[in-house]
Amino acid sequence: WIHASAPTTNVQPTLNGIAYISGYQDWKIISTTDRFDNHTMRVIFGNDVAIKAIAENNIHPWPDGTIFAKGAWAQQVDENGDTKTGQFIQVEFMIKDHQKYASTEGWGFARWRGTDLKPYGKDAAFTSECTGCHKPVRENDYVYSFPLTGQQ
């Protein structure tokens, strides 16, 4: 039910040097959110390393190689009243490599917007928005979508 987002050839890397990762729509879904206020659906996917780490409860910290993708789509309601993903809005990634991404808390942050998958941000410092917002969950290795202590 997750529509192809866009052609994924010739997608430019982000300004912090991260190349686009295609195929995340086939990863395992960790959570989905329907936002009725702004008519969006968000889906969070984890790659194999993430899913294995969850199964083995090996998430403090998450192992290098873990990748999360968070996609946002316009919400579409079909004939049965079921909500489906409509037009693609953006995709964000967090890629764990504690050495390579040491300056951004051990994660490579990347966001591409729109059906033309335009890299987000004016310069590489866009990542401070990401790290700023993910800091409250530093006890969770900066990841919101897994066992939030005191938050379940």
Next chain:
Amino acid sequence: WIHASAPTTNVQPTLNGIAYISGYQDWKIISTTDRFDNHTMRVIFGNDVAIKAIAENNIHPWPDGTIFAKGAWAQQVDENGDTKTGQFIQVEFMIKDHQKYASTEGWGFARWRGTDLKPYGKDAAFTSECTGCHKPVRENDYVYSFPLTGQQ
């Protein structure tokens, strides 16, 4: 589809003096989240003041009287494979009153846990957990669930 959570008589107020608010399950739903990792569903409700503020785009800041409720339930899958709310886990509230709750960023924070609706926290300082986690969205008047700038 949202099960009655628990008897709501004789519920103790939180340690920061907030009385339990019953009937939030009848408010308008702003968003729902299915969490497949820990098998929970979360539903965020807004009271009439919140819904009117959204309609009028009057949310910077949210008007006094705004209330958000966030409920968490165990996830239950029915015969049709549809997910429904199962056992009640907790409910949290944010109640806007910029004077009364000036010391906690203008919001009264409250959480009750379990089917016996036990007030959360050891003392009134539990609110620092809430404000700490909601601080990254201070530009949004500490609310996550509405137009997140740069986050749609």
